[in-house]
Amino acid sequence: MDDFIKKFARKYLNMEIRRFNVMNSPFALIKQLLENHKVDLLVDVGGFVGTYGAEAREMGYKGEIISFEPIKASFEKLKANADKDPKWICHNMGFGIKNEELTINIAGNFASSSLLGMHKNHTDLAPDTAYQATETIQIKRLDEVITPEIAQQYKSIYLKIDVQGYELNVLAGASAVLPYINVIQAEISFVPLYEQGPLYNEVISKLDELGFELFTILPELKDPKNGRLMQGEGIFIKKQKH
Numbered sequence: 203m204d205d206f207i208k209k210f211a212r213k214y215l216n217m218e219i220r221r222f223n224v225m226n227s228p229f230a231l232i233k234q235l236l237e238n239h240k241v242d243l244l245v246d247v248g249g250f251v252g253t254y255g256a257e258a259r260e261m262g263y264k265g266e267i268i269s270f271e272p273i274k275a276s277f278e279k280l281k282a283n284a285d286k287d288p289k290w291i292c293h294n295m296g297f298g299i300k301n302e303e304l305t306i307n308i309a310g311n312f313a314s315s316s317l318l319g320m321h322k323n324h325t326d327l328a329p330d331t332a333y334q335a336t337e338t339i340q341i342k343r344l345d346e347v348i349t350p351e352i353a354q355q356y357k358s359i360y361l362k363i364d365v366q367g368y369e370l371n372v373l374a375g376a377s378a379v380l381p382y383i384n385v386i387q388a389e390i391s392f393v394p395l396y397e398q399g400p401l402y403n404e405v406i407s408k409l410d411e412l413g414f415e416l417f418t419i420l421p422e423l424k425d426p427k428n429g430r431l432m433q434g435e436g437i438f439i440k441k442q443k444h
Contacts, residue, residue, distance in 0.1 A: 228420040228435070232387075233261035235437065236360060239384050241265055243356040245348060247297055247372060248364035250276050250313055252283035255290055265289070266356075268348070272296035272339035276312055298341040298371040307333040316366035319397035327425060327432065343375035353382035363388040367399025370408055383440065386414055389422070390436040405436065414438035 236244075236258070242265040246254050249269030258267065267290040271277040277294040284290040296317075298304070309315045314324065314331040325332050353359060361383045363372050369388050373380075386409065390402040400408075406416055416438055423433035 229257065229261060231418065231420070231437075232258075233263075235385055236261065236263050236265075239358050239360065241358045241360040241385070243268070243353075243359045245344075245359060245361045245383075246270065247344065247362065248366070249280050249292060250364070251279035252292075254362060254364070255280075255287075256283060259287070266291075268292070270295055270297065270347075272306060272341070273308065273312065273315055273337060276315075293347070295340045295342055295347070296365070296368075297344045297347075297375055298368065299343070299374045301342045301346070303338055304341050305336050306339050308335040308337055310334050314366060316368065316396050316399075318367045318399050321394045321397055321399075323393050323432070324395045327423070344372060345376050345378035345380075348379050350378055350382065353379050356382070358385075359383045360385045361387070365389070367391070367396030369405055370400050373408060373412065380412055385440070386438040388436050388438070389433060390419065391433045392430075393432050395433060402434075402436070409436075409438045413441050415441050 241263070244255070244258055244263065244265060244267045246267060246269040249255065249271040252269065255267045255269055267287070269280055269284060269290070269292040271280045271292065272295055274294065277292070280292050284292045296306070304317055306315055306317050307320065309320070309331045311331050314320070314328070320331070320333060359382055363369055363386065365372055388405060390405045391399060392402050394401070416436060418437050420435040420437065421431055422435055424431055
């Protein structure tokens with residue numbers, strides 16, 4: 203890429219222009235993971251309004267997508283997006299250790315909604331995410347919805363978990379289906395963002411125990427005051443048997 207263009211963008215547009223490859227772009231990296239692992243089922247836990255599924259399609263992913271979103275308002279938008287795609291289905295539910303009804307806290311931006319209390323670190327960083335309401339949602343075990351019988355119909359499964367501090371609970375309810383999953387993408391926090399939510403080392407340690415090794419970390423949320431990384435996306439690959 204022409205150095206003049208890159209310098210012009212930095213100086214006058216306050217923008218960084220980079221090549222679309224695995225060294226510079228999280229999207230390019232996920233695209234390559236989907237292709238290299240020959241993924242034919244993307245399980246999108248915490249689908250929100252369908253952002254991740256839509257991005258997967260933009261990356262050229264042509265396999266099946268199953269998205270799960272527990273909040274009704276977000277689910278309706280997710281469904282509107284998924285209904286346009288014959289290989290994308292969605293369900294109005296969340297996941298945890300057991301089948302139950304729980305109360306979720308609805309954030310001002312909806313995306314930061316969580317079953318856990320929000321830590322001061324989070325509201326200090328983004329005041330507009332403060333909780334505004336609550337809603338009763340359905341929680342199930344992941345391995346009772348995506349059962350081993352369903353999972354074994356696919357060659358390769360990619361599990362994405364975006365549940366705002368509830369990651370370990372989702373994994374605890376997925377034990378029977380984990381042997382069929384090749385790649386896991388999960389949020390990891392480097393500072394407390396949700397009350398009683400796990401930090402990065404706990405999530406990495408648990409996934410290592412479950413047979414998945416950390417492949418890379420994609421930066422997600424930084425403190426604008428000093429650039430400190432607050433939250434990222436951990437990509438974990440199933441360990442190879444030797």
